[in-house]
Amino acid sequence: MNLLKINLFYILLLLMSAMLIGCNTMEATGTENDKNASTSYDGETISFVVPFQAGGGTDVFARFMTPYFAKHIEGEPRVQVENIPGGASITGTNEYANSRSPNGFNILTSSASSHVPFILEQSSVDYDLDDFTPLIGAPSGGIVYTKPELAKDGMENLLSLENELYYAGISPTGLDLVTLLSFEVLEMDVKAVLGYEGRGPSRVAFEQGESNIDYQTTSAYKSNVENLVEEGNAVPLYSLGQVDQDGNLIRDPQFPELPTIEEIYIDIYGTEPSGEAWEAYKQTVAASYSLNKVIWVHKNAPNHSKKILQQGMENLIEDTSFEEESQDILEGYDAFVGEELNNQIEQSFSISPDTKKWIIEYLQLHYDIDINKL
Amino acid sequence: MIESAIEALMIVLDPSRLIYMFLGIGIGVIVGLLPGLSGTVGMSLLLPFVFGLEPYVGMALLIGMIAVIHTGDTFPSILFGIPGTSGSQATIMDGYPLTKKGGASRAMGASFFSSMIGGVIGGIALYLTIPFARPLITSFSSPELFMLTMLGLSMAGLLAGKSPIKGIISGILGLLIGAVGSAPAVPEYRYTLDTLYLTQGISLPVVAMAIFAFPILITMLTDKGSVSSHAKLQSGILKGVMDALKNKFLVFRSAVIGALIGFIPGLGGSVVDWIAYGAGQKTVKNNYFGSGDIRGVIAPESANNAKEGGSLVPTLLFGIPGSGTTAILLGGLTLMGLEAGPKMLSDDLPVTLSIVWTLVFANIFGALLCMLLVRPISKISLVPGEKIVPFLLVLLVVGAYQSTMSWGDLIVFVVIGLLGYVMTILDWPRPPLLIGFVLALPAERYYWISIERYGWEWLTNPLVIALAIIIVLLLAGGTIMKRFSKKFESKGGI
Numbered sequence: 001m002n003l004l005k006i007n008l009f010y011i012l013l014l015l016m017s018a019m020l021i022g023c024n025t026m027e028a029t030g031t032e033n034d035k036n037a038s039t040s041y042d043g044e045t046i047s048f049v050v051p052f053q054a055g056g057g058t059d060v061f062a063r064f065m066t067p068y069f070a071k072h073i074e075g076e077p078r079v080q081v082e083n084i085p086g087g088a089s090i091t092g093t094n095e096y097a098n099s100r101s102p103n104g105f106n107i108l109t110s111s112a113s114s115h116v117p118f119i120l121e122q123s124s125v126d127y128d129l130d131d132f133t134p135l136i137g138a139p140s141g142g143i144v145y146t147k148p149e150l151a152k153d154g155m156e157n158l159l160s161l162e163n164e165l166y167y168a169g170i171s172p173t174g175l176d177l178v179t180l181l182s183f184e185v186l187e188m189d190v191k192a193v194l195g196y197e198g199r200g201p202s203r204v205a206f207e208q209g210e211s212n213i214d215y216q217t218t219s220a221y222k223s224n225v226e227n228l229v230e231e232g233n234a235v236p237l238y239s240l241g242q243v244d245q246d247g248n249l250i251r252d253p254q255f256p257e258l259p260t261i262e263e264i265y266i267d268i269y270g271t272e273p274s275g276e277a278w279e280a281y282k283q284t285v286a287a288s289y290s291l292n293k294v295i296w297v298h299k300n301a302p303n304h305s306k307k308i309l310q311q312g313m314e315n316l317i318e319d320t321s322f323e324e325e326s327q328d329i330l331e332g333y334d335a336f337v338g339e340e341l342n343n344q345i346e347q348s349f350s351i352s353p354d355t356k357k358w359i360i361e362y363l364q365l366h367y368d369i370d371i372n373k374l
Numbered sequence: 375m376i377e378s379a380i381e382a383l384m385i386v387l388d389p390s391r392l393i394y395m396f397l398g399i400g401i402g403v404i405v406g407l408l409p410g411l412s413g414t415v416g417m418s419l420l421l422p423f424v425f426g427l428e429p430y431v432g433m434a435l436l437i438g439m440i441a442v443i444h445t446g447d448t449f450p451s452i453l454f455g456i457p458g459t460s461g462s463q464a465t466i467m468d469g470y471p472l473t474k475k476g477g478a479s480r481a482m483g484a485s486f487f488s489s490m491i492g493g494v495i496g497g498i499a500l501y502l503t504i505p506f507a508r509p510l511i512t513s514f515s516s517p518e519l520f521m522l523t524m525l526g527l528s529m530a531g532l533l534a535g536k537s538p539i540k541g542i543i544s545g546i547l548g549l550l551i552g553a554v555g556s557a558p559a560v561p562e563y564r565y566t567l568d569t570l571y572l573t574q575g576i577s578l579p580v581v582a583m584a585i586f587a588f589p590i591l592i593t594m595l596t597d598k599g600s601v602s603s604h605a606k607l608q609s610g611i612l613k614g615v616m617d618a619l620k621n622k623f624l625v626f627r628s629a630v631i632g633a634l635i636g637f638i639p640g641l642g643g644s645v646v647d648w649i650a651y652g653a654g655q656k657t658v659k660n661n662y663f664g665s666g667d668i669r670g671v672i673a674p675e676s677a678n679n680a681k682e683g684g685s686l687v688p689t690l691l692f693g694i695p696g697s698g699t700t701a702i703l704l705g706g707l708t709l710m711g712l713e714a715g716p717k718m719l720s721d722d723l724p725v726t727l728s729i730v731w732t733l734v735f736a737n738i739f740g741a742l743l744c745m746l747l748v749r750p751i752s753k754i755s756l757v758p759g760e761k762i763v764p765f766l767l768v769l770l771v772v773g774a775y776q777s778t779m780s781w782g783d784l785i786v787f788v789v790i791g792l793l794g795y796v797m798t799i800l801d802w803p804r805p806p807l808l809i810g811f812v813l814a815l816p817a818e819r820y821y822w823i824s825i826e827r828y829g830w831e832w833l834t835n836p837l838v839i840a841l842a843i844i845i846v847l848l849l850a851g852g853t854i855m856k857r858f859s860k861k862f863e864s865k866g867g868i
Contacts (some may be wrong), residue, residue: 053698054418055705063425063709081422084779087570091780094570124570166827171561193826195559195819200694201639208512210827223715224693328711369561 041075041308049100049108051092053085058111061138061293064329068322073312088174089114090124097127102298104305108132109295112140112175112288119287119351120173120359123372132296133306134345136313137336140292141218141252142240144179145225150212151235155264158188158237165190168202168211172367177359178240178288179215181281182261184362185273194367207233215240218254218331238264243286245343254332276358283355286348291336294345313337375727379501382727386735391434395732398438399740403747405439406446409587409766410773412459412579413443413699421706429710429725436706437732440699442740444678445489449744452481452671453755454766455590460582460644461678463808464651468663468670475666478752483614484668485675486741486748488625491618492676493737495629496636496683501730503637503684504719507691514638517832520820521841522638523813526645528845530806532652541806544797548810549817551576551790558815559822571782578644580774580783581790581811587770588791589798594759611748617668624654624669625676632677636684639694644812648805650677656848683733690718690726 046069050062059081066079084092093114100106110129117125150158150165158165167183167190169176176194183190190213196202199216203224206214216225228234239252241260249262261281265273297309314337316322326335336344363369385391398420405416416439424432447458448465455470457463465485472481503510514522527545534541554565555575566572618625628650635646654673655663663670685696693714695701704714712718718726754762774787797804824832832838 053701054421055702057705057708060705060708063422067425083418086574086780091570091574124573168823173561191826193823195822195826197558197819198694200692204512204639204692204694205515208515210515210823219713220693220715223713223717227716328708328713367561373563 041073041077041305043077044075044105045078045080046073047100047106048079048081049092049096049106050081050083051085051089051096051108051110051114052083054083058089058109058293059083061329062109062295064326065136065295068316068319069312072315072319074308087124088117090117090122090126094124094126097131100298102300104297104301104309107135107295107297107309109293111293115287115291115294115349116173116177116284119283119349120356120371129296129345129349131299133299133301133310134341135295135297135309135337136316137291137294137341137344138330139242139290139333139336140331141242141254141289141333142175142178142215143218143221143225143236143252143255143258144182144213144215144238144240145221145229145234145236146213148232148235151237155237156268159186159268162189163191165213166211167192167213168196168205169194170196170198170202172363172369175217175288177363178281178284180366181277181284181362182238182240184277185261185281186265186268213237218252218333219328222331240285240289243282243290243347245340245347247282247286247347249282249285276355277362279352279355280359280362283348283351284359286344291344291348294341310338375505375723378723379727379730382724383731385430385724386434386728386731388430391431394431395434395438395736396739398435399442399736399743402439402442402736403446403740403743406443406458407449407751408769408773409450409454409456409458410579410583410770411776412447412461413440413697414579414702415773415776416440416443417699417702417706421702421709424706425709427710429712429722430728432706432710433725433729434732436703437729438736440682440703441493441679441733441736442743443699444675444682445486445493445737445740445744448482448485448489448675449747449751452478452485453752454587454594454762456587456766456770457582460578461647461681462674463582463586464647464674464805465671466586467651467805468665468667471664471666472668472671473755477610477666477668478755479748480610480614480617481668481671482748482752483611483745484617485614485671486744487615487618488628488672488676489679489744490737490741491625492629492632493679493682493741494734495626495676496633496680497730497733497737498683499630499633499637499680500683500686500733501727503687504691504726507687508716510637511639511688511692513837516820516823516827517835518837518841519638520817520824521838521845523817523820525841525845525848526649526809526813527817528848529645529649529652530809531849532655533648533805533809534803537803540802544802544804545806545810548807548812549814550810551581551807552811552814553818558819559826569782571780575815576786576790576811577783578812580786582808583770583774584787584790585794585797585804585807587766588787589795591763591766591770592795593798594763597759609749611745614668618672621658621669621672624658624672627657628654628673628676629680632680633684635677636681636696637687639688639692639696644697645809646681647674647678648809650674679737683730686729686733690714690729691716 048062050059052058062081066081069079070076084095089111093110096108118129169192171194172180180192199220203216205211225234236258238261239255239258241249241252244250249260251260262273297306317335317337360371401416405411420436443459444461447462450456450458451462451465452469452473455466457466469481530545531538531541554572556563556573563573631650631653632646650673654669658669661667661669685700688694688696689700689703693704695704707714712722774783794804
């Protein structure tokens with residue numbers, strides 16, 4: 001009876017299905033690139049693998065960068081973000097390393113959660129960052145803060161407390177590792193309660209008193225903790241710092257007034273910190289914060305393509321509009337490119353066997369983690 | 375704040391921004407309507423376009439979409455018994471039986487109207503809680519959140535139907551499926567079969583689709599014939615609206631439940647429809663929930679739209695996303711140069727207020743748009759089953775694959791789908807399984823944190839004790855009422 005309308009409905013469904021399939025253009029353009037592996041980016045599409053769900057910090061970073069890539073890479077290619085979430089960034093990074101063609105049309109962004117498992121050689125890691133050529137890298141920072149009543153008698157008093165400090169964290173293998181190691185270096189007695197859903201919930205735990213020592217990364221600190229400090233409900237203790245090209249821990253350029261744990265250690269114990277815990281701390285700061293995010297291309301991509309991409313990055317950071325617009329996304333830090341980036345990578349990802357062994361044992365001993373099972 | 379609210383209204387009503395809101399509404403209705411696609415997919419689709427937009431414009435687009443997803447997702451729930459998104463599962467329970475009786479239009483009329491009112495109440499709730507949000511949110515610590523997950527789980531008992539034992543086993547099965555993947559608090563992987571795919575756990579949209587939609591598809595094929603056994607569709611949108619108006623207190627109650635549950639961070643709004651449904655079942659007199667009671671449609675539909683308003687409070691003010699959708703919204707905020715946090719109440723207050731207005735308008739226009747679509751779309755229920763199944767199957771498979779873009783999704787879809795089919799044949803209730811699945815992770819997380827942090831001390835928190843009493847009352851009340859009705863039935867039988 002209503003044959004016409006029913007047919008219309010079928011057509012509608014078909015169209016919708018077609019639309020959905022159309023959403024999946026990535027794969028198609030990827031294979032096309034494989035065929036004509038030309039060295040010019042003119043009118044081509046670069047597929048940008050982001051190993052996270054859309055909307056996360058790394059995804060936002062990647063999406064922010066894409067228009068600048070398109071503008072500054074010779075030939076003005078289109079850059080399309082492709083999210084491959086799963087396994088805390090390991091799934092997507094593995095896929096980039098093993099299934100994407102090294103033709104210079106596939107790039108990747110990594111973050112601290114792909115760096116630390118790599119330097120510790122977790123068994124699920126099926127990529128080697130040494131097989132990638134870095135294009136641009138960006139730092140981040142972290143600030144540790146506590147309750148005013150605990151801080152009012154100074155750092156010395158804080159270090160003497162026993163069974164009173166509670167820290168709310170997510171997991172000991174993520175960014176929390178750096179903060180936990182800072183407690184270890186300072187020999188602070190902190191009970192770490194792990195399992196929170198994210199840094200937002202752990203900050204709320206601090207506000208309601210469930211924890212009393214916490215850290216936030218730079219932008220979250222500025223937008224959500226600075227007002228607590230002004231209201232007198234939080235006091236910053238130290239920044240996790242940055243590791244410079246020579247491997248020294250330096251103050252965070254965003255928080256020049258806050259000391260590093262090295263300064264605090266010298267102040268209290270009278271000597272410079274040393275030993276494996278200290279080495280491990282500096283190593284994880286370098287791999288998690290000083291190089292918080294890095295964008296890469298396969299090392300065996302055509303040399304010409306790599307040159308164009310690298311040149312594009314150097315043009316990009318000269319761009320004044322990038323400098324202005326990137327304040328929020330890069331949290332006010334300067335991005336690394338060229339030689340500087342290579343030095344920083346060398347500094348961050350080459351770990352001494354002793355330090356690695358110490359971190360693995362530390363995780364095993366304190367948090368019952370077998371790195372070979374992750 | 376009223377002055378700024380009026381200012382924000384002017385901003386929202388600017389024609390150049392209104393267009394974006396309507397665009398958002400259109401996309402939201404389509405995404406909701408297609409089974410398998412949820413808010414997360416809609417957000418990921420829109421995110422690339424948000425970059426660099428003025429915040430008001432971008433927010434009109436994103437919030438316009440979020441607001442109406444739970445309006446549009448009612449179509450497949452009522453017409454086929456397939457949840458349009460995981461937020462409208464409970465609508466199936468009575469909506470689908472109504473369709474079978476030829477009352478699809480009436481059910482949809484009632485549901486869209488309830489969605490509209492619920493959504494508006496959610497928007498108002500967002501506006502009203504803004505000044506109190508901070509003290510309210512910080513009053514929930516881990517022990518209280520744990521007890522709230524227990525309260526949610528005890529709802530599984532209410533939804534068990536005739537056999538409580540089957541309900542409990544089904545709920546436990548859900549907890550088990552929810553335990554797959556990395557444990558929330560201990561560094562451990564469970565039942566991952568050494569695959570990287572399973573380390574992230576099984577995704578909710580896949581489970582929700584599989585457990586409800588898969589069995590329906592099989593039944594459609596085996597039964598032949600169209601969904602609606604009545605050849606003629608009764609036109610009943612207005613009748614449905616009247617039904618909703620008659621039950622205005624139920625609409626209001628459910629909306630409040632929805633907004634409250636959305637508001638509590640970490641609980642996950644995915645069970646809100648079931649909780650509203652269970653609460654409705656408990657409080658509505660002379661009900662026949664489960665066999666085509668219009669009130670069984672009204673309760674969850676009002677709640678799931680109201681939830682969005684509630685869940686924006688922790689998202690905007692604390693940067694704590696309550697769902698996958700709001701998690702991506704946070705990314706969208708950053709791309710537009712905003713940062714979730716207390717600044718949303720001071721410097722960025724106009725943006726926050728514009729979100730409230732958008733929520734209200736989008737809910738109204740979204741519901742009206744859906745009502746216009748009822749007539750053409752409900753004709754689908756007259757199409758013979760074997761002709762429609764292939765299309766639905768394609769949509770569902772694409773939807774399932776969309777959730778993490780991995781082949782594992784398809785395998786899980788089929789395996790859980792078969793489990794769902796077996797459960798339908800054996801007449802085991804499936805809602806408790808879903809509740810167990812959704813609450814498995816938060817329940818474990820907050821239990822672990824409570825013990826780690828407070829030992830057993832937390833058991834004496836006044837709020838914990840109060841929640842425990844409510845749970846006991848709920849469970850005991852259920853059995854007492856069931857026993858009572860059994861007596862009644864057996865007497866009637868004689």
